[in-house]
Amino acid sequence: MRTKISKWIYGNIGFIAFVSLLAVVYIFNAHKAEGKLRNIQKLKQEVSDAKHHYHEVKNEMMYKSTESQLVEELKTKELKSNDDVPLVLGEG
């Protein structure tokens, strides 16, 4: 019986090695995937942070560039809005 088992093992050593290799690859792959997932999550967070930061700055900019805010801001710099009627100098 013993010889039968060892014979079987000897006979299929290639297959067993292959299966073990697959197992190692599988484990390695799972690890790698999880690592990538983490990285993706991290990058996504960074992108969304950057995006929000951009929005925050842009929003502030938009508000400050409204006419009413500019008029207030420029009061101290002795600048005021032009009340003259627009003139056409030439047809583009």
Place this chain on the structure above:
Amino acid sequence: MDNKNELLVRVYFVLLMFVLFAFLIIGRVIKITMVEGDKWRSKGAVNLKWMDNDVDRGDILDVHGNMLATSLPYFDIRMDLLVPSESLFNKNVDSLAICLARLWPNRKSAKQWKSELISERVAGKHGKKKGVSYHYIANGVKHEELDQLKKFPIFRRGRFGGGLIIERKSQREKPFRDIASRTIGEDRMNANKIGIEGSFDKFLRGKTNKQLMKRIKSNLWVPVDNPAEFDAQKGNDIVTTLDMHLQDIVQLALSRGLQSQKARAGTAILMDVKTGAIKAVSNLSRTESGNYNETYNYALGWLSEPGSTIKTASMLALLEGECASLNQKVQVNGGKINFYGQWMHDSENHYKDEMTLAEAFKLSSNVGISNSVDKCFRGPDGVKKFIDYFHQFGLHEKTEIEIEGEGSPYIKNPIDNKKSFWKTTVPWMAHGYEMHLTPLQVLSFYNTIANNGKKMKPYLVDKILDGEEAVHQFKPKVIQESIASLENIEKVQDLLEGVVLSGTGSRLKSDEFTFSGKTGTTRVDYDKDTEFKKYNASFAGYFPAEDPTYSLIVVVYEPRVSFYGGQVAGPIFRNIVEKCHSLVMNDDIVDVSERSTVSFDLDNKSSGNAGDYQELLAFMNVDVETYTKGKWVNLMPKDGQAKIDKNIILKNKVADVTGMGLRDATYILESLGMKVISHGVGKVHHQSISPGTEIKVKEIEIFLE
């Protein structure tokens, strides 16, 4: 043989060991699953749970894509005071305190921060105080502040070295602050959502779904079934019809007007005549501190007696009923009349006994208009006819604007409101009393007049976006093809223009732009005897008078300084028209391109590239005498004309760059191999090395003025 037996014994021994080990494992499995099963399962649940897939709420945008409302993250900052090591803490607590004090100058001084951090840490170490591992630093920290905070001493060691705890929250923010904020609305947790946020909540919110998530890191969760699918859907973006340029103009004009009148509140709505798209809505109420804030949506929600602005409808009814002509004389009796035992007064005495109907309208005589209406619509049939006209004009209908809270118009009719329908009702309705309308409903009527009788549905939302793609596009909607005959509408349009040219709005007229409209002055508490009479002043109309682009209404509630519509709401209206005019109307701009010559004058010498000058002068139609074909030239005035002269540039000699712009001057000098140092702005006034000298020193300074 012995050897073989011994081998067998050993093999059996090993086998026994294996079997024992196997039983041990089986026993363990049974113990874990059966005996301790619940305990372990509950522990496992910590790493595995059903989570609401949190979705970013969509943004609200204006027509130009400016953000009106968006979700921005903010951070709550805590510190685990027990985490930093003794040496790290002691060494850096001073600089941390200074950094914190500098970041928030109005909160605590560096000294206060330091003593707070030290005493809390000490108290925590001795177990005297709980919560020091979650010590409050700040709430609502912005992204920019967080970036700085992360670089502070101690904090830069992170969660496990420095004890910095960052909690991310999301907050709805309106970048334009108070501007149109009531219309944009609020996304509130514990109260009804209002405005566009409320009405379009279902789109903005996006789809939330439950998902089974597993934990793969202390705060990293991924879905169990498909780990690649983290991405939650974002809610839809809503593009409104609001235009922030116009909105800013409207809000600024209204808030200045209200401040100068110390009014209780006010509203202004700007609408696109052809489509009914609302371009701007402003609602301001006075706060206790005397400032004005958007706290109530008057434009949509506030029902009140519209007053004289409704005379336009009465006038149209008179014309449609064919019982009055504009030149017909009407009795105004010096501004008072008794209808069925009730006195009616004009708000301004015109010292006349009679005037034409057109005059009565332009001067907003209550007596004149009501008298004509009373004569025209007498008896049960007459009354019914009058009310029917108001229905025909659509005054009894809600505008069905998208956002909630619109007030229902109250127009009496002799059948349903039998008990409150008196003989005096019609004359009083004729000048805007005994009825309730919202400012938007009044505006909608004026918009219809401006649009030659075609009634459009007012709307606030243009489209719903999914990413870049429009999933729903709202189109302008016609409610009624025509509310009255075009002939009569045109007569009323002329009358409204007349109000501004020669009526109650004549003080507002301008040479530069035109508009039409009607003033309204309404007593609010006419049935009460109070110390101060309360009025609402309004002005409704459209501009430009010919071929209107926008309709506009301004209502000022309870002004304190003056009360006439033409004096209180009128100037605000005019102000808005003036500003919008320069922004959107291009027709009336003075065109000088056809003039053959333009008088030419220059204060200083001007110098530069010949091609540039020729192009510029040709564009401005300036006659020019050219004496040269050189590349660099001087431009001089000569008898009101321009003269172009050659500017000679030689190799190895310093060029004359006076009169040039910095760009030209730098180009020329650096082509000659010099290094330019410039001062000031404008044109080159003088240069440090005089023109014509041999280039020996490489550096040249030029002074611009």
